[in-house]
Amino acid sequence: MSEPTFATLVSRWYEENARDLPWRKPDTTAWAILVSEVMLQQTPVVRVLPAWEAWLARWPVPAALAADTPAEAIRMWGRLGYPRRAVRLRDCAVAIVERHGGEVPEKLDQLLALPGVGTYTARAVAAFAFGQRHPVVDTNVRRVVCRAIAGEPDAGPATRPADLVATEELLPAEPAAAALASAAFMELGAVVCTARSPRCPACPVERVCAWRASGQVAPAGPTRRPQRYAGTDRQVRGLLLAVLREATGPVPHQRLDQVWTDDVQRARALAGLVTDGLVEPVGEESFRLTGDGPAVPLPHP
DNA sequence: ATCCGGTTCC
DNA sequence: GGAACGGGAT
Numbered sequence: 313m314s315e316p317t318f319a320t321l322v323s324r325w326y327e328e329n330a331r332d333l334p335w336r337k338p339d340t341t342a343w344a345i346l347v348s349e350v351m352l353q354q355t356p357v358v359r360v361l362p363a364w365e366a367w368l369a370r371w372p373v374p375a376a377l378a379a380d381t382p383a384e385a386i387r388m389w390g391r392l393g394y395p396r397r398a399v400r401l402r403d404c405a406v407a408i409v410e411r412h413g414g415e416v417p418e419k420l421d422q423l424l425a426l427p428g429v430g431t432y433t434a435r436a437v438a439a440f441a442f443g444q445r446h447p448v449v450d451t452n453v454r455r456v457v458c459r460a461i462a463g464e465p466d467a468g469p470a471t472r473p474a475d476l477v478a479t480e481e482l483l484p485a486e487p488a489a490a491a492l493a494s495a496a497f498m499e500l501g502a503v504v505c506t507a508r509s510p511r512c513p514a515c516p517v518e519r520v521c522a523w524r525a526s527g528q529v530a531p532a533g534p535t536r537r538p539q540r541y542a543g544t545d546r547q548v549r550g551l552l553l554a555v556l557r558e559a560t561g562p563v564p565h566q567r568l569d570q571v572w573t574d575d576v577q578r579a580r581a582l583a584g585l586v587t588d589g590l591v592e593p594v595g596e597e598s599f600r601l602t603g604d605g606p607a608v609p610l611p612h613p
Numbered sequence: 614a615t616c617c618g619g620t621t622c623c
Numbered sequence: 624g625g626a627a628c629g630g631g632a633t
Binding site: 349350352353354355356394396397400427428429430431432433450451452469470471507508538539540541542 | 625626631632
């Protein structure tokens with residue numbers, strides 16, 4: 313008898329302790345899983361839950377979202393943050409309809425080619441929606457593997473090819489078991505092997521963890537430089553978008569001028585929203601969410 | 614390497 | 624007030 317593998321230990325723990333998240337139910341469609349993964353980029357689970365339910369109730373298949381306007385996607389996105397994701401997700405739905413007949417593609421390279429789908433999301437969908445054997449590496453998994461296997465405090469700011477390799481080597485050979493293990497690694501990083509206060513006594517691999525064995529050395533420097541929000545263009549974009557989201561049609565620029573006093577910064581933020589496809593000008597004086605109304609304004613009577 | 618939200622906790 | 628949160632695009 314050999315010792316259980318790392319993946320087996322974590323997978324057993326996962327089956328006993330996994331959070332009951334709706335996108336993990338067996339009959340969840342690939343589209344619903346893709347939507348969950350995009351929403352979960354940078355965003356805590358508790359905030360995604362209601363938005364995910366509402367989004368799929370309205371657009372249960374990619375073709376439904378593709379037929380609607382970017383403006384409606386931006387409105388449904390609500391306050392999830394990084395609203396470019398809403399526009400990209402709609403672009404993604406359009407691409408799925410045009411390239412794949414409305415079905416979420418199964419091949420990794422086809423997924424990677426979709427708007428808003430990067431190396432993490434493509435692998436997550438391939439594994440969790442289609443049961444394929446791929447390493448799925450977000451920062452949680454990267455941290456788990458760096459610590460438990462390499463005994464290092466943490467990885468850098470981005471996922472490196474070596475992180476993919478190190479994670480792949482941990483996966484069971486059988487695809488379904490590999491997908492389960494990937495979900496289990498993510499869960500472990502999210503709720504036990506956390507960045508700042510790991511709950512090692514609750515960890516299923518505490519006995520074999522190289523990082524634990526080496527005294528849990530702290531990262532050398534600051535892992536990430538702090539990200540401010542107050543006073544940045546991002547805050548101004550948020551304020552502008554809030555006004556446009558509430559409006560039903562074009563908003564005169566005089567109303568947008570009121571959300572921020574610095575003319576230069578406000579103009580830069582608005583131009584950025586236009587560049588990103590979130591907002592479009594209407595005539596000389598007004599702006600609206602992209603596609604929020606007729607393409608050509610009706611002439612005055 | 615930098616930009617891109619918004620909420621929650623300290 | 625300020626930090627934590629962390630994937631994709633450029």
